Amino acid sequence: FFQDPLASPVDAVVFNRVLHDWGDAEVHQLLKRARECVVEGGALVVAEGVEPDENDVDSATTAMMLALMGGRRRSVDVYRRMFAEADFELTDVVRANATTLAVVVGRAIGSGRVA
Numbered sequence: 001f002f003q004d005p006l007a008s009p010v011d012a013v014v015f016n017r018v019l020h021d022w023g024d025a026e027v028h029q030l031l032k033r034a035r036e037c038v039v040e041g042g043a044l045v046v047a048e049g050v051e052p053d054e055n056d057v058d059s060a061t062t063a064m065m066l067a068l069m070g071g072r073r074r075s076v077d078v079y080r081r082m083f084a085e086a087d088f089e090l091t092d093v094v095r096a097n098a099t100t101l102a103v104v105v106g107r108a109i110g111s112g113r114v115a
Contacts, residue, residue: 013043042107049073
């Protein structure tokens with residue numbers, strides 16, 4: 001996914017429990033690659049465990065992801081920043097009841113082309 005050609009143009013890209021496995025640099029690359037494919041106004045949909053806020057203490061699962069792969073759960077604020085850096089506007093967060101699982105939705109803005 002990091003180097004293979006992606007279908008383009010598309011109306012949406014979905015990451016379902018993928019981004020937590022990767023560090024911030026790799027997630028940034030994945031989001032930029034997604035933006036290159038999504039038409040302006042199209043959607044980015046991310047289903048992940050989401051931390052309540054950036055200052056919360058990492059859970060054991062998050063610590064294990066960091067130790068093994070450099071990944072982590074991110075807060076909505078972190079996703080908002082990362083979406084913006086990749087030319088997506090975070091538009092909605094739908095949380096599953098009594099879990100950290102959430103669907104984070106963004107809308108493609110700008111040209112989306114990597115400079």
